[in-house]
Amino acid sequence: MKERLRRFMEGRYGADELNRFLTVCGWVLLIVGFILSGISNKVTVAVGSILVALSWAFLVFSIFRALSRKTQERASENYKYFVYKNKVLGWFRKLKNRWQDRKTHRYFRCPQCRATVRVPKGKGKIRITCPKCRNQFVKKS
């Protein structure tokens, strides 16, 4: 049986990080969808069935990727997933940092290049120099 599976998977893409993500998302959507469908209310039943359909799309896509023989294309999808995931994680990290030093620092956006500038709080009116484009602007910290 193991040998048969091994031969079946030969030349196929198999599991990767994106597939794990798709599988987890699929199961979560499926469970939430079932719970919502169980509540006798028109809206929850409708939303529940949409989630169940969506969960199938996730699961079928992950199986399709695992069995695919176009390994290069699948690898590039996985890479794109990593880039996107890091962007999202970075955004959350920034938000967390901002929340942590909300009492000691203020954040401003450079009016010229839109870069975020972090300055100590409670210094009154200050002239801020953007570290990215050297543009100066005055703000009350």
Ligand SMILES: [Zn+2]
């Ligand atoms: Zn700037």
